[in-house]
Every structure is written in C-alpha cells, then in structure tokens.
Amino acid sequence: MSLTIYNVLSRDKEVFKPIHKELVTMYVCGPTVYDNSHLGHAKTYVSFDVVVRWLRYSGYKVRYVQNITDVGHLLDDGEDRILKGARRERVEPMEIVERYMRSYFEDMDALGVTRPDISPRASAHIPEQIEMIQELLAKGFAYEVNGSVYYSVERFQEYGKLSGRRIEEMEAGKRVAVRDEKRHPMDFALWIKAPENHVLQWPSPWGRGYPGWHIECSAMSTKYLGANFDIHGGGVDNIFPHNECEIAQSEAANGVPFANYWMLTGTLLVNGVKMSKSLGNFVTIKEALRQYKPEALRLFILSGLYRSPADYSAAALDAATKGAERINIAAQRVRDALHLTALNGPGNAADDATSGRLVDLIDQYRMRFTSAMNDDFNAPLALSALFDMSKDINAAIDDGTASQIVLEHAAAVYSELGGDVLGIVRAGKAAADAGSAERERRLIQMLIDMRLEARKAKDYARADAIRNQLAEIGILLEDGPKGTTYRLRD
Amino acid sequence: MSLTIYNVLSRDKEVFKPIHKELVTMYVCGPTVYDNSHLGHAKTYVSFDVVVRWLRYSGYKVRYVQNITDVGHLLDDGEDRILKGARRERVEPMEIVERYMRSYFEDMDALGVTRPDISPRASAHIPEQIEMIQELLAKGFAYEVNGSVYYSVERFQEYGKLSGRRIEEMEAGKRVAVRDEKRHPMDFALWIKAPENHVLQWPSPWGRGYPGWHIECSAMSTKYLGANFDIHGGGVDNIFPHNECEIAQSEAANGVPFANYWMLTGTLLVNGVKMSKSLGNFVTIKEALRQYKPEALRLFILSGLYRSPADYSAAALDAATKGAERINIAAQRVRDALHLTALNGPGNAADDATSGRLVDLIDQYRMRFTSAMNDDFNAPLALSALFDMSKDINAAIDDGTASQIVLEHAAAVYSELGGDVLGIVRAGKAAADAGSAERERRLIQMLIDMRLEARKAKDYARADAIRNQLAEIGILLEDGPKGTTYRLRD
Numbered sequence: 009m010s011l012t013i014y015n016v017l018s019r020d021k022e023v024f025k026p027i028h029k030e031l032v033t034m035y036v037c038g039p040t041v042y043d044n045s046h047l048g049h050a051k052t053y054v055s056f057d058v059v060v061r062w063l064r065y066s067g068y069k070v071r072y073v074q075n076i077t078d079v080g081h082l083l084d085d086g087e088d089r090i091l092k093g094a095r096r097e098r099v100e101p102m103e104i105v106e107r108y109m110r111s112y113f114e115d116m117d118a119l120g121v122t123r124p125d126i127s128p129r130a131s132a133h134i135p136e137q138i139e140m141i142q143e144l145l146a147k148g149f150a151y152e153v154n155g156s157v158y159y160s161v162e163r164f165q166e167y168g169k170l171s172g173r174r175i176e177e178m179e180a181g182k183r184v185a186v187r188d189e190k191r192h193p194m195d196f197a198l199w200i201k202a203p204e205n206h207v208l209q210w211p212s213p214w215g216r217g218y219p220g221w222h223i224e225c226s227a228m229s230t231k232y233l234g235a236n237f238d239i240h241g242g243g244v245d246n247i248f249p250h251n252e253c254e255i256a257q258s259e260a261a262n263g264v265p266f267a268n269y270w271m272l273t274g275t276l277l278v279n280g281v282k283m284s285k286s287l288g289n290f291v292t293i294k295e296a297l298r299q300y301k302p303e304a305l306r307l308f309i310l311s312g313l314y315r316s317p318a319d320y321s322a323a324a325l326d327a328a329t330k331g332a333e334r335i336n337i338a339a340q341r342v343r344d345a346l347h348l349t350a351l352n353g354p355g356n357a358a359d360d361a362t363s364g365r366l367v368d369l370i371d372q373y374r375m376r377f378t379s380a381m382n383d384d385f386n387a388p389l390a391l392s393a394l395f396d397m398s399k400d401i402n403a404a405i406d407d408g409t410a411s412q413i414v415l416e417h418a419a420a421v422y423s424e425l426g427g428d429v430l431g432i433v434r435a436g437k438a439a440a441d442a443g444s445a446e447r448e449r450r451l452i453q454m455l456i457d458m459r460l461e462a463r464k465a466k467d468y469a470r471a472d473a474i475r476n477q478l479a480e481i482g483i484l485l486e487d488g489p490k491g492t493t494y495r496l497r498d
Numbered sequence: 499m500s501l502t503i504y505n506v507l508s509r510d511k512e513v514f515k516p517i518h519k520e521l522v523t524m525y526v527c528g529p530t531v532y533d534n535s536h537l538g539h540a541k542t543y544v545s546f547d548v549v550v551r552w553l554r555y556s557g558y559k560v561r562y563v564q565n566i567t568d569v570g571h572l573l574d575d576g577e578d579r580i581l582k583g584a585r586r587e588r589v590e591p592m593e594i595v596e597r598y599m600r601s602y603f604e605d606m607d608a609l610g611v612t613r614p615d616i617s618p619r620a621s622a623h624i625p626e627q628i629e630m631i632q633e634l635l636a637k638g639f640a641y642e643v644n645g646s647v648y649y650s651v652e653r654f655q656e657y658g659k660l661s662g663r664r665i666e667e668m669e670a671g672k673r674v675a676v677r678d679e680k681r682h683p684m685d686f687a688l689w690i691k692a693p694e695n696h697v698l699q700w701p702s703p704w705g706r707g708y709p710g711w712h713i714e715c716s717a718m719s720t721k722y723l724g725a726n727f728d729i730h731g732g733g734v735d736n737i738f739p740h741n742e743c744e745i746a747q748s749e750a751a752n753g754v755p756f757a758n759y760w761m762l763t764g765t766l767l768v769n770g771v772k773m774s775k776s777l778g779n780f781v782t783i784k785e786a787l788r789q790y791k792p793e794a795l796r797l798f799i800l801s802g803l804y805r806s807p808a809d810y811s812a813a814a815l816d817a818a819t820k821g822a823e824r825i826n827i828a829a830q831r832v833r834d835a836l837h838l839t840a841l842n843g844p845g846n847a848a849d850d851a852t853s854g855r856l857v858d859l860i861d862q863y864r865m866r867f868t869s870a871m872n873d874d875f876n877a878p879l880a881l882s883a884l885f886d887m888s889k890d891i892n893a894a895i896d897d898g899t900a901s902q903i904v905l906e907h908a909a910a911v912y913s914e915l916g917g918d919v920l921g922i923v924r925a926g927k928a929a930a931d932a933g934s935a936e937r938e939r940r941l942i943q944m945l946i947d948m949r950l951e952a953r954k955a956k957d958y959a960r961a962d963a964i965r966n967q968l969a970e971i972g973i974l975l976e977d978g979p980k981g982t983t984y985r986l987r988d
Contacts, residue, residue, distance in 0.1 A: 071590070071593075099615075100561070100615075100616070100722065102616045102618070102722060103561075103615050103616055106613075106614075106615065106616055106617060110613070123596075123600070124596075125589075125590075125593050125596065126590065126592045126593055126596055127596060128592070129619075129622060131622055132619060132621055132622030132623075133622075134624070134625050135624050135625060135700045135701055136700075138701075139701055210625040210626075211625055211628075211629055232590065232592060337985065340985060344983045344985075345980075348978075348980040348981060348983070349980075408979065447938060447971055447972060447973070447986075448937060448938050448941065450971045451938065451941040451942065451945070451971060451973075452941065454945070454967055454968075454971070455941070455944070455945070458948075477944055478944075481937055481940045481941060481944070482937060483937070483941075488838075489898070490838040491838065493834050493838070495827070495830060495834075496937075
C-alpha cells in the first residue's frame, strides 16, 4: 500500500517517492519566537507531527528540520516583532528569543509533539543567507540598491507557481507596500540596510543590515537537507509571499527543483476568522492546556483534515475531550483485562471461532487506519477506525468473549496507532506515572481515619494492620499531641 | 554587609562593585555539546547557579549569559569533537548538537539549575567572530597566513596575567603543538582554513574556514554584555589557554578591560584525577540522577568551596543524601507543625520568652548564612548554619516550644535560603506534587482488599463506605467476573 500526498504544487494527490531510498527529508516553517504560541500554531505543528510519526511508523528514517525565526520580520505596522516583544518586556531582544523559544518547545512537549531533529535559528545562519544572496546577485536574480538587496521577481519565470498568482495580476500599492528602491513592486527584500540604531544587524558585503524574512528558510533547508528535498510544510497563510519567495530564491540560486512535495495546513478559525495574535482572538496553548488534556487538543486537531480549515469552539473541544476519553477508557479496559488474564488465567475463555473472528475484525480496523493514513494522512478517517474498534472491544470485554489474543491485538492497535502515530492514547506507563499527590493525600487521610475508627472501636488488630500496611508502602504514621500525621520514608 | 569575591585576576578577595547600579553582567563558559554531561560539569554549573541565585536574592538583577560551543574544537588527537560525535551516531553534526544541547538542559533542569538568560551558540555568531578578528587584524594583534588567522601573543603585553604564565617560560613544542605557520609557538588560531571536505565551515574574508575555539566567548560576551562586564566564570581547567586567550582577544580588540572579576571553579576529581570524558572516569548526570536525588547532588557539590577541587566517591554522595534528607525532613516537620497549628490552634503554646529566644536564634542562623555567602559564596559554611538550625528546630518541635512565630521564621529560612538560594530544600508544593503512582496504586489496592474483607464479614455498610469514599476522591471501583478493578474519573 503506497502513500499518497496532496501536493499543493500540482494541486493533486501524488504517490510519494522520496529522493533517497530510506531517508525522508522534510522542512517545516517554524514559529517566530516573540510571544506565546496559540492554538493556530498547535494545529500546524501537531499535523506535521503526525506526518512525521506516520512516516517513521511506515519504516522511513526522517530528517525533520523546523526553523526558529529569531531575526524577526516586519509587522503590518512596520515594527519588528522581536524588537516589539523586547520593548514590551524591557529586556534584550535575545532574551525575548530565549524565553519564547523555550516556551514554544515547552508547549510542543506538553502536546506530545516530537522535537525536530534540527531546529536552526535564522540568526545563527547569517553567513549562509549572505552566501545565497551573493549567488543570486551573481546569477542576475537580484540587485543591490543603497545597501539593500532585492529579488527581481520578473527574472524568475515560474514565480507564482505554488500560489497560482501571476505577476501581472499583482498590482502595485494595493496589498503590497511599494518601496521606491524596487524595480518591480513585487520584488522582495533579501537583505535590508539597517537603520542607525537597529539592534539586530550584521556586517555584509552591502554594509550593515539584516536578512529579509524569506531567505532564512531557503538557506537553512539547503544547508541541512540539500538543494532538492522531499517535503516542505507550513501553514497555508504563508503560501504567499513566503513560500513562493522560498521557491524563487532556492531554485534560482541552486539551479535544481526545491521541495518535491508541498504540504500546507488549513487555518484555525474562530467564528470564521483566522485565529491570530494580531486580531486578538487567540487562545494560547498554555491556556488551553489548563483546561483540556493534550490528547483532547490533539484529537480536536486530528478530527479534521490537516489541509482543511478548522473551527475553534468550546463545544468542539468538549467533544474532543469526550472522544479522547472514550478511546483511552477502552484502551485502559483492554490493558486491565490483559493484566487480569495474566494474573488469573484466561477465565471463561471464548471459543476459538469467536476469538478468530474478533482478531480478524481488529486487523480490519488496523487496515482501515493504515489506508486512511496512506491517503494523504487522513487522520479523521483513521480516528473513526479507532472509535469503531473501541465500541466492538468494549462489547467483547463486557460479554466475556475477549480472549487473550484478542486483547493483545487490540492493545497493540491502541499503543501503536493511537499512541505512537496519533499520540492520543496515553501509554499505560505514562498514565500510571501521573500519580496525583492530592489524590494520594486523600487516600492516606482516609486510611488514617479508618485506623482512628478502629481504635475507637477497640479493634486494635485492625488499627495496627492499617499502620503496618502503610509502613510497607513507605508511609509512616506519627501520632502526636495534635493528631496523626504522616511522612514518606525514603 | 557587602559581598566579596575571590578574583582570580588579583588572587585576592575583593569587595564586589558592579559596573551598573543594579544589573550584574555575568558570563560563564558553557559546554561543548557532543555527548552527555557528567558530574564534573554539574559541579561548575551548580556552583554558578548558586552565585546567580545569591546575587538575585541580594536584590541584583543579573543578566546571565552562558554559551553553547557547537562549532567544536580540536581534541588531543586532532579530531573535532562534534564531528566525532556525528560519526559515532551516524547523523549530521547539527543533529548531534541538537541532541546534546537538549540533553544538557534536561540535566540542568533536573538539577534545578536556573537557565541562563541568553544561551548563545558559537555557530550562531560567525559574523560577530569574523568582525572581531578583522578588528584584531586592523589593530595589528593578528596576522593571516594561508587562509588562517593567528593571534600574536607577543603583541599583547599582558598575555598570561590571569594564569600567571609568562610567554618566555612557554617553550615551543612541548605541551603545545607547533604549527609552521605561526610566528611564535604560543600564537593561537582565530580562524582556521577549512580542509576541503570539512563539514562545519563558513565563508570569511580569508576564504572558507571556521573560528578558533577561543574567539566565540570574546565575541558573544561583547555582544550581550558589553566589552567590559562584571563577572566571568568557568572551570579552572580552562584558565589556560582558553580564558587567557579570551582576555587577550577582547582587550586588544575593544581597548577596555574585559571582565572585572574572574571566578573559576575547582575540578571534580576521582581518586585524585580529574573526572573527564577523555579519561573515561566519569559518571554522567543522568546516571547519577537515577541513583541520587537532585538535592543530594547539589548538596554534595555545595559541601565544598566552589573554587576548591572536590573528590567524587559513593561515600561522599551517600553522606550528601543523608544530609539533604536531614534538612528536608526538618523543613517538612516545620511545615507540618505550622499546618497543624493553623488547623488546631496554638496547642500547648510556649511562653513568650522562650519563643523570643528561639526567634533570635533563627535570626542568627540567617545571619550566619548570609555572612558565609557574602564571603565569596561560602556555601559549605552557609550549609552548616542550616544543619545547626535543623537540630535546634527539631528539638523545639519535640519539646513543644516551637510557637507559630518560631515555625514561621524557620519555614522562611528553609524556603528562602535552603530553597531559593541553595536549591536543596524541596518546596512544600513541589514535594506534594511528587505523588507516586506506584504508592497510589498500592494504597488503592489496600482499600480494595479492606472492602473485600468487609464484604466477606458481611459488614456491607463498611464495604460501601469504602467504595463511596473512593468515588469521592475520583476513584471508581468496578466489580467484574475477574475481580475488582478501578479507574480514575476525569
């Protein structure tokens, strides 16, 4: 069964053929680290996380590169985001970058998003960007004016091939600010001359300045994945100008095709409008995680196609919470039942025919899941296989027909497909690790109270038994003048 | 009470006078990220962590910069460490860097080491390094030969002022490899011409190459702290050539003094020999954390002066474990007693005179701690104040003389000095958060068994009470054909 990917470049589903035999090279545009990330970011990065997880599950080695934009690029009001953040918090720009890069990875870790293999930072690749700009100048795709360098879009025949825009249709002065220095209004900056006191600036052959926004992705993807690589991902909002400019830069400078497959995620909407920092209609990932479990947020995101827009609402997240719980409870029941089978033997074992039928059924769910994922990573369809399987396995446990082999098959599906691939089924161990101190405290208090009752009833044997059993668990009771307290033995 | 710092530069304790009124600027040489860090690294970074924590506790704002060396520098056998790591693990050099940078911060987080405000990477500051080299060339402190650039030590009058070495005494060809290109055997590389297939290389005015090891610290400290800053830290093993070269580079290029205070940590020894990767006598931080608690490792490190060597041994770590436990148990007893006082009222309250005497005593311990830390961060002496106080407060709790005000004073000392400053007293909340799933599971099982017993004894009221109380805590019992299981309600 082969994997197909909807390639934005061809606007068609294509069979995926990686350049190297077993290594998939993949680049995804990362965040600009100037503030906490919101659920719109989560949609993009959870989606690509599942892409990477599925490729790895399918046996590929993946080199996943995702950049960190820390040089900043202009906001609509003409102010650099990083510098704006630095002024807001009265610190050095690089402290802003450290703070929000850390915050970003914290959020991603909390969401169970696999870390990229390389997270290159724009500020860390100034020489590489300068070299690529020099190459573009040498090949006549760029020109210098007053210490800034621009890309000449008219020189690149295929400009617009990703977004489907045509240069002729792009009128000057409407959506794009005209700079007098440019030869064509659509030309974009590769290198920008720094104003006198600009904090982020570097020396270059054209004087002190800083790179344009687009060149970092071309330079860093070339450095770590090669001029031609397999998959380029990002949010669809950046298809123009950012992605279009990346193609123009890379293909002109390197003389070979850039990414073979373009995958762009749909936007997260709030009442039909894009969730974004600038519109103020956002929910940060940290806020969301205070209210919802990571599995619920992932399931919400995976309930739609990655390339479709999704609507954020409390109702949708509540539904995702219920869905995640339904799958996790079923998975837990399977683990518990397996555990009991191991402890107590098979019990009233089902007959072989029923058992075989159920194993086949689970295999079919696994196939359904696999077909869905191989069809352009159709996570919602894959999810439906897990939901349907949960219904069947719950019923089999209820009526006692879930034999050990059936339970083992089901447990493997939950762990591999629900856990490793989609990241929505909590591992048995992870779930067990999440011991709650509050719950523990209340359990111990409950036992202390029971011991007190036993003593009041002069049932000293029972009182002592409670004390001794607690000591075995490592909980030492201490009777003092003010009541009984406890401490944990080391 | 003013802070004194032993300044390696003057070989004397000096009163600390920061350059800026309230901001302390501090740079510490960070790790080369090519493998997991070991306890030798922990000694250095925990020591400086306590320096930063003490400065902040004293009311200073601190900008703490610690670099990440990811360009690699030569090993004794002439091979680049990063490239060696990459070959060992069959991945790209930058994947090695990502992996071990993450591992380093994981270890530091686990040890409770505060993150630096800025963690600049050498590879991210190639232009800054090139600029500084250009400055050194322009001022005649450096010379180019065949695409490499060397620093001319004879041109810098004060070369050797930190380590106390004199150029005349440094003989060629003995401990230092002679390169024919150098004018003087002690000259060191600022920029190294890259061999044809060298993976880490950048363009420069002298052709493709990579920076020498020392220049990164000069360039990055200048960028983030200014040419002249307050404190430069590191391990004493790098005093020569690394720190000496930093001074020579920075002072020659910038024309002002480099760091005002040099603080160097003593080496961690194993049977009298330095713990190091190359000698193979190391224990990684991850290994150590599997056996010992973070507080125990910190206490082991803080039991000696930061600038003295320390001897690693299992006995020393066991002693530190006991010590950390002694302090933490006392701190927990104080918190518990305060809690009970809050719940039950003052109980058999001590008289005011006793109470006043105890409060004074605790204040004296606080003073002892403060004096010790202000005397060149004498953590072992500060620790002894906490140990002595623990003895007294334990006795006061035992004999019922610890009134609420006494307990409050003691709790503040544990939390502020033991917790915030030294990082060895677990916070009440952190300790409470560390609920153990295994313990919880056993507690629940104990209650399930008690319920079963009650049912066998036909004491259904008690059996149901257990079930209901558990449900209140969020633990739902499910009786099935194979026994009673439970699940956690959401």
